Amino acid sequence: MQRARIIYNPTSGREGFKKELPDVLERFEQAGYETSVHATTGVGDATDAARIAVERKFDIIVVAGGDGTINEVINGMAEQEHRPKLGIIPVGTTNDFCRALCIPRNIQKAVDVILENRLLALDIGRVNEHYFMNIAGGGKLTELSYEVPSKLKTMLGQLAYYLKGVEMLPSLRPIKVQIEYDGKLFEDEIMLFLVANTNSVGGFEKLAPSAEMNDGLFDLLILRKTNLAEFVRIASLALRGAHLEDDRIFYTRANRIKVKTEEKMQLNIDGEFGGLLPGEFVNLHQHIKYFVPESFLKKEES
Ligand SMILES: Nc1ncnc2c1ncn2[C@@H]1O[C@H](COP(=O)(O)OP(=O)(O)OP(=O)(O)O)[C@@H](O)[C@H]1O
Numbered sequence: 001m002q003r004a005r006i007i008y009n010p011t012s013g014r015e016g017f018k019k020e021l022p023d024v025l026e027r028f029e030q031a032g033y034e035t036s037v038h039a040t041t042g043v044g045d046a047t048d049a050a051r052i053a054v055e056r057k058f059d060i061i062v063v064a065g066g067d068g069t070i071n072e073v074i075n076g077m078a079e080q081e082h083r084p085k086l087g088i089i090p091v092g093t094t095n096d097f098c099r100a101l102c103i104p105r106n107i108q109k110a111v112d113v114i115l116e117n118r119l120l121a122l123d124i125g126r127v128n129e130h131y132f133m134n135i136a137g138g139g140k141l142t143e144l145s146y147e148v149p150s151k152l153k154t155m156l157g158q159l160a161y162y163l164k165g166v167e168m169l170p171s172l173r174p175i176k177v178q179i180e181y182d183g184k185l186f187e188d189e190i191m192l193f194l195v196a197n198t199n200s201v202g203g204f205e206k207l208a209p210s211a212e213m214n215d216g217l218f219d220l221l222i223l224r225k226t227n228l229a230e231f232v233r234i235a236s237l238a239l240r241g242a243h244l245e246d247d248r249i250f251y252t253r254a255n256r257i258k259v260k261t262e263e264k265m266q267l268n269i270d271g272e273f274g275g276l277l278p279g280e281f282v283n284l285h286q287h288i289k290y291f292v293p294e295s296f297l298k299k300e301e302s
Pocket of ligand 1: 010011012013041042043044065066094095096
């Protein structure tokens, strides 16, 4: 009999998962899984819970939470030799990663995806000793993802980011960086850089349009020094996915990226503060096996 461990964050999003948990458990049992549950108790607990599930040789881990909880679970699994298959039930506020995987927002429909048993191995990133599934980056504006309080995100959703972003605009300034990517060198003053594994970030679904999740490569996107007016213009282009042609943007794909800065620059990993740069980003090719919907497989093939 296969064993499933459900790890859920009771505080994620609108806190609706607990109500549906009995139904979810019953469905896994009926599908032939021996299932047990862990509710996370605070920051970092999902990482410990995933590590324990790995040690106990669970066949699958089902994570119910937002991007933060998924990231923590991946951090608990990534270094282990036995890596359970990963099912995801999106109950967070932004759920960028689930959007990238085409996993439905409805809890029972997300369970359908897992029970349909379609698997695909996808890349994850490592920077210094942290792992990420979506995106990492640096520059003042990336602080947005953790500057916006959770409560405000629950209330306002995406709008919360835009409001806070506008508030931050006047304090944006360029920083000199050296970025080595697959043996080549980029050197300039920049506003921000992003190392993306998926194409969907903070509601900008076309930010890294050709990011593929199983090709062993990151999309590297750099915004060079701009003034405020240019910045607003490029941000509005980015909403439509029309920013790559702009001469203020540098865009390439790479497997290994090293970033050094002359001044202090914070590192952002999947939307959370990840310490300070320098950092070395490595793409771990097809490192985690996820349950994915048919629509995602079709998208990958096309
Ligand atoms: N019991 C808990 N109480 C408070 N915080 C918790 C608890 N369990 C986990 N957390 C923390 O909550 C943080 C946010 O969770 P998560 O990302 O799942 O939800 P979200 O913020 O609603 O969604 P999203 O990240 O998609 O915006 C995680 O970083 C996690 O460490």
